[in-house]
Amino acid sequence: MLTKKQTQVLDFIKVYMAKHSYAPSLDEIKKKFKLASVSTAHYYISKLQDAGFLNKEHNQPRAVSTVEAKQTVEIPILGAIAAGQPIEAIEIPDETITITRDEIGKQGKHYALRVQGSSMIDEGIFDGDIVVIRKQEVAENGQTVVAVIDDNQATLKKLYRENGKFRLQPANPTLFPIYRDEVEVRGVVVKIIRNLESQLDQGQSRDEKYVRKIDYSWDYRGEKTKSHTHGIHTYPAMFIPQVGRRLLETYSKEGDTICDIFCGSGSALVESRLIGRNAYGIDLNPLAIFLAKAKTTPINPQKLTKEYLALLDRVEKIKDKEIQRPNFKNIDFWFKDKVIIKLAKLKKAIREIKDETIQNFLMVAFSETVRYSSNTKTGEFKLVRVKGDKLEKHDPDVIGIFRKHAEKNIAGMTDFYKDAKKDVWTKIIYGDSSKDNGIKANFIDCIITSPPYGDSRTTVAYGQFSRLSAQWIDVFDDPNDASGVDNDLLGGRATKNLIHTLSSGYLKESLEKITKQDETRAKDVLSFNLGLNECLKQAHRILKPKKYFCLVVGNRLVKQVRIPTDFIIAELAEKIGFTCEDIIVRNIPGKRMPIKNSPTNIVGALEETMNKESIVVLRKN
Ligand SMILES: C[S@@+](CC[C@H](N)C(=O)[O-])C[C@H]1O[C@@H](n2cnc3c(N)ncnc32)[C@H](O)[C@@H]1O
Secondary structure: OEOHHHHHHHHHHHHHHHHHOOOOOHHHHHHHOOOOOHHHHHHHHHHHHHOOOEOOOOOOOOOOOEOOOOOEEEEEEEEEEEOOOOEOOEEOOOOEEEEEHHHOOOOOOEEEEEEEOOOOHHHOOOOOOEEEEEOOOOOOOOOEEEEEEOOOEEEEEEEEEEOOEEEEEOOOOOOOOEEEOOOEEEEEEEEEEOOHHHHHHOOOOOOOOOOOEEOHHHOOOOOOOOOOOOOOOOOOOOOOHHHHHHHHHHHOOOOOEEEEOOOOOOHHHHHHHHOOOEEEEEEOOHHHHHHHHHHHOOOOHHHHHHHHHHHHHHHHHOOHHHOOOOOOOOHHHHOOHHHHHHHHHHHHHHHOOOOHHHHHHHHHHHHHHHHHHOOEOOOOOOOOEOOHHHHHHOOOOHHHHHHHHHHHHHHHHHHHHHHOOOOOOEEEEEOOOOOOOOOOOOOEEEEEEOOOOOOOOOOOOHHHHHHHHHHHOOOOOOHHHHHHHHHHOOOOOOOOOOOOOOOOHHHHHHHHHHHHHOHHHHHHHHHHHHHHHHHHHHHHHHEEEEEEEEEEEOOOEEOOEEOOHHHHHHHHHHHHOEEEEEEEEEEOOOOOOOOEEOOOOOOOOOEEOOOEEEEEEEEEO
16 A cells, blocks of 8 residues: 555655666655655655565665565545544545555455544544445444444444444444444445554644654554563563664664663663664663663573573572571561562572573563562552552462563563674663763764653652662662662752753743742752753763764653653753754553653542653754
8 A cells, every 4th residue: 555645755766766776865755755854754665665665675775676566556535434423425536545456455346535533543543544445235243344324424433233233333442332223334444544644744833943743653552562672571661662673773774883871671772782783771770770781681592491490490499598588678568578588589599590691681580570579569660568458368479470470581582682683782881871971972873762751759760660679689789779769860859949051941931830839849840851951961972973862752741731841852952062853743552651640649639641752853963
């Protein structure tokens, strides 16, 4: 399937290649179609490659070539269809889409409709999309159909036959089904075409200094995010690997040295390793450093499995008197005695492994075991203890939990070991990104990162999330130091007053609004932005001129004030010596972060934090 714009891009590439014998660069495609960014050009190329119209070659700037055209069909767009309340079909004259035969099968007649409404979003059908329909008058239970009811009202729904009636089911949990005795089926959906072109051109507010572009192609809804070593340990607000990879592929090339200045558990570093980029990662949370190292160090899976099996044998034989109970504050509040003994045995058996990388890798599964067997509520990033009956009954199978995680992790490492590029390196630095961490000036080819969303107290408490694990796996000299991590992270300490010299009108406006309601919260916000500004300066120092710095950020609400962190970053960065080339907005379908928080500290008084994020693309001048 090709949309109109994709066909135009393909035609341009063909004509260009006929003239020059090589393909146009992404920048030339961007200029030709007045696209807002090279990432949009990259998006069209990927679509043409996925559809088989362009060859997939090495990830080089001009490395596309056309392939022999596949058999295509032109399908008329007959009108609009309601994915909501039924509407009368609206005719759209003379519009067609081109699509390859392979995509819709050989049989049947087809037509296309433009979707209006949001009742089918859980099926991946959005407002503005085009659906290709195979004409037929009958459908099977559960198929998505064009249904005509009530005297020529058409709607797009899933069809079910129930007790002699028809149920037209929306794929949106907020909407009710429609029941009818009679339904006329006019066809079933065989293909959904996401209407990115118009969405890419939308979402811009005219009087703003910067432009946000909604681009659903960055959502990666429903895609697997736990491949390779990505899934070996939970961490708050992890990168979706696909986002990391796409940024890396768009803004860097094979052999480059990239850096993630807030690397967290190391998702961007894993992707760098898989696609042949050397990588630096920096983080100030010791657990993050531990995880990032384990995720990016390839280990021979055979050796790993051998050590793992030997470990299971050993752990059974360890006697209670042989173990050393860890000694940190409140250990008995967070763990039952029985659990402490089992965890201590497991830890002893892991520590006996001689190969340090294998020991650390299995410690990752141990760290997850610590969290799952503790008295904390699962699914929370903050430490909240279960209560009453639940606590009483809490009797975790410590070894069982460990086995489950260790075996899943070994499977992930097997893939990583196979796919990781051998001739690149990853270096992980425990440090504060607002300071000089020893990376040389003008050394880095590309920075990809996602900073924290704000201070740890009211958004994601990285330190708190990591505390119990960190205390058990000895990432601190003194395990009691673990509680101090959040204070040291960006925005961890409120400023004394609200006087500052940051040059951002958007920040000034937000601070004024928040101050009116709560001065302390305004100081938290200022502290975060002061720290972030220092990080931007360091990023500018280490990046080579003309190279890219991409930040995935959230615009959070504080006291009902939406803080435009993306615009603030753009303003601050432009003062430092960057140009803001793009701000892309994506939905967050699966990221582990609080969508709601309770800023008032009143139970039930939830305030939405965010379900969208912006990708700010900066370029060093
Ligand atoms: C959004 S998370 C990054 C998650 C990461 N992309 C991943 O996939 O796991 C932000 C990270 O910034 C780190 N951080 C906060 N302040 C920092 C600072 N001043 N210097 C370095 N890292 C910091 C936190 O510890 C946290 O791991």
